[in-house]
Amino acid sequence: MKENKKVSNINTMELIPAVNLNEMQANLIELAIKASDNAYAPYSNFRVGAAVILADGQTFWANNQENIAYPAGICAERVLLCYTHSNYPKLKPLTIAIVAKKANDTGMATVTPCGMCRQTISEYEMKFDSPIEILMLRSDGSVLKAEGIDQLLPYKLEDLNV
Ligand code: THU
Numbered sequence: 253m254k255e256n257k258k259v260s261n262i263n264t265m266e267l268i269p270a271v272n273l274n275e276m277q278a279n280l281i282e283l284a285i286k287a288s289d290n291a292y293a294p295y296s297n298f299r300v301g302a303a304v305i306l307a308d309g310q311t312f313w314a315n316n317q318e319n320i321a322y323p324a325g326i327c328a329e330r331v332l333l334c335y336t337h338s339n340y341p342k343l344k345p346l347t348i349a350i351v352a353k354k355a356n357d358t359g360m361a362t363v364t365p366c367g368m369c370r371q372t373i374s375e376y377e378m379k380f381d382s383p384i385e386i387l388m389l390r391s392d393g394s395v396l397k398a399e400g401i402d403q404l405l406p407y408k409l410e411d412l413n414v
Contacts, residue, residue, distance in 0.1 A: 265403050270393040277387055280305060280349035281395065283313045284328075285360070288353050291315035291328065297355040300363060302328040304336060306343040312336050329369040333376060344380035348373070351389040362390040370405040377401055 273281065280303040288301030295318045303313040314332035318325035329350060336345060352363035365373065365386070377384050383400025390396060398404050402411075 265399075266397045267390075268395045268397055270395065273395060276305060276347065277349070277395065277397075280311065280347060280387060281351060281389055283311055284349045284351040284389070287313035287315045287328070288351055289315075291353075292317045294318060295320070295322070295325070298361070299353040300328040300350065301352070302332045302348060302350050304332055304345045304348045306336060306340055306345055308343055310340070310343070327366060327369050329365050330372050333372055337376060344382050345376055345384050347385040347387060349387040349389070349395075354391070360389055360391055360393070362388070364388050364396070365404065367405075370401055374401045374405055374408065 268277070283303035284301040286301065287303060288299045291299035291301065293299045293316050298316070300316040301313065302315070303311060305311050312332060312335065314328050314335060316326065316328045317331055329348065332348070333345060336343070350363050350365060352361045353359075354361045365388075373384055373386065377400060383402070386398040386401070386404065388396040388398070402408075
């Protein structure tokens with residue numbers, strides 16, 4: 253009898269205590285926290301910040317921008333990656349950090365990118381044929397690290413075409 257194949261590319265993600273972040277990672281988290289201050293989120297009150305480092309070492313940051321017509325709002329990650337790719341289409345994003353403030357402003361909330369943002373990150377990985385590291389701040393100050401979007405968005409067509 254033929255054996256069933258295992259179809260999975262899910263690896264375990266790393267949980268990094270704040271003190272173990274390297275300089276680049278700590279810097280991106282800090283930039284993202286600063287960026288979250290300027291979020292325009294009057295409807296959800298969930299202020300998200302994101303920061304990215306591009307292949308030449310430049311860093312950029314952005315935040316979520318909401319709209320009274322809910323679907324018109326844009327997440328911090330997509331504001332950021334669409335901006336950087338509009339202006340620096342040749343520079344691949346290396347690492348993106350994502351943070352969110354608790355609604356009552358009593359500290360940071362745990363955040364992970366939504367489905368649309370995962371798809372967007374996946375698109376830029378495909379375009380540059382290179383994984384984008386994703387750092388997600390948690391409410392306890394530790395950072396969940398995905399080495400690439402595969403760990404958050406598994407089972408793309410290419411993965412299932414076995
Ligand atoms: N949001 C982001 O900007 N990024 C995320 O990773 C999670 C959600 C925004 C969308 C909306 O403005 C608000 O947070 C509440 O969902």
